[in-house]
Amino acid sequence: MSTDPTLLDSAGDPAATRVVVAMSGGVDSSVVAALLARAGYDVIGVTLQLYDHGEAAHRRGACCAGQDIYDASEVARTLGIPHYVLDYESRFREEVIDRFAASYASGVTPIPCVDCNRTVKFRDLLATAEELGAQVLATGHYVSSRGLPDGRRALFRAAEEARDQSYFLYATTAAQLQRLRFPLGDMRKGDVRALAAQFGLPVADKPDSQDICFVPGGNYAEVVARLRPEAAQPGDIVHLDGRLLGRHRGVMHYTIGQRKGLGIASPEPLYVVGIDAARGEVRVGPREALMVRTVTMGDVNWLGEGAFAEACAKGIEVQAKVRSTRPPAPGYLGLEDGAPVVHLAAGEEGVAPGQACVLYDSAGSVARLLGGGTIVRAERAARPMAQVA
Numbered sequence: 001m002s003t004d005p006t007l008l009d010s011a012g013d014p015a016a017t018r019v020v021v022a023m024s025g026g027v028d029s030s031v032v033a034a035l036l037a038r039a040g041y042d043v044i045g046v047t048l049q050l051y052d053h054g055e056a057a058h059r060r061g062a063c064c065a066g067q068d069i070y071d072a073s074e075v076a077r078t079l080g081i082p083h084y085v086l087d088y089e090s091r092f093r094e095e096v097i098d099r100f101a102a103s104y105a106s107g108v109t110p111i112p113c114v115d116c117n118r119t120v121k122f123r124d125l126l127a128t129a130e131e132l133g134a135q136v137l138a139t140g141h142y143v144s145s146r147g148l149p150d151g152r153r154a155l156f157r158a159a160e161e162a163r164d165q166s167y168f169l170y171a172t173t174a175a176q177l178q179r180l181r182f183p184l185g186d187m188r189k190g191d192v193r194a195l196a197a198q199f200g201l202p203v204a205d206k207p208d209s210q211d212i213c214f215v216p217g218g219n220y221a222e223v224v225a226r227l228r229p230e231a232a233q234p235g236d237i238v239h240l241d242g243r244l245l246g247r248h249r250g251v252m253h254y255t256i257g258q259r260k261g262l263g264i265a266s267p268e269p270l271y272v273v274g275i276d277a278a279r280g281e282v283r284v285g286p287r288e289a290l291m292v293r294t295v296t297m298g299d300v301n302w303l304g305e306g307a308f309a310e311a312c313a314k315g316i317e318v319q320a321k322v323r324s325t326r327p328p329a330p331g332y333l334g335l336e337d338g339a340p341v342v343h344l345a346a347g348e349e350g351v352a353p354g355q356a357c358v359l360y361d362s363a364g365s366v367a368r369l370l371g372g373g374t375i376v377r378a379e380r381a382a383r384p385m386a387q388v389a
Helices: 027-038 066-079 089-105 112-131 189-198 220-227 308-314
Strands: 018-022 042-049 083-087 136-138 144-147 153-156 235-239 244-248 271-276 281-285 291-302 316-321 329-336 339-349 356-361 369-379
Touching: 018 027, 018 112, 027 042, 027 066, 027 189, 042 066, 042 112, 066 083, 089 112, 089 220, 112 136, 153 369, 291 308, 308 329, 316 339
Parallel strands: 018 042, 018 136, 042 083, 235 281
Antiparallel strands: 144 153, 235 244, 271 281, 291 339, 291 369, 316 329, 316 356, 329 339, 356 369
């Protein structure tokens, strides 16, 4: 049996190394399990039951619904590895779904995948892996984890830029990184599909999930309305100049940068530029009003060198990513009125509170993830250049 120490970046005996693989039932995590099993590691597959199958089993490609649990079990059977299904429904509802609905009700745009990764998948599943006697938890995320000279580990963007998932993993702590591994970080999706076929995995041709796992057909408003009915209360649509333009169907239907579905007549294109949930107002304006120059962050997780407070006080150049679908762009991390801020050198449009501002090392061809935080406030005004030079 062949071994590949680069899979886990470890020189230990694979047969003496127990690895828990988080198996979602998709092709990526299935290939991770297959690679590790082939390399001789003591592999245990774990699948999380995250919500009621009666509601979700019909969703094709949704994470950890009934079909996915079955698929993960079939992959484990094919590989000849143990497989366990853990009931995480209550903690997933509390940590992810309830927060998701509360965010929309308060007028901000959440990222449920970040909440899931930082709580259920890594915090809780790592504890389960430890109970199972595993030294490592491996997942199918497209991100690279590498050792540093001082013994710590760092996260880097994936080799295939279009697949990179580091934006959703910024909240992973330094302690968690010591036990987490991401074997697909330096691979391309096409190669992963080819490996799935070579291994004879039953999910080799299974399509990737596109929706939020607990949102049927992408209709998140249905979930929010059920849990937070106040978010469905109608209110005013107000222009930045103070004009009342119409009525909206509830703040949960809107996000910063939205243009379509406003239901108002205007000779000029208008975009959502602000949401005041307390007043029940959706504010709209021209496209130029979407331009943001400065982002204030909260709940920051720092993976860079030294203490975060020291980095802010000193000020460092970074690459900042403010939307999952946009590439990192030049910025500058600093401190303003005691709060961490990122000055966006060229500005960004449609930056929404509740989303993440994720920071990468500005140097080098392979970007290291330095950390990130939740966007608390986005401002049009740029800081004076003396503060960001």
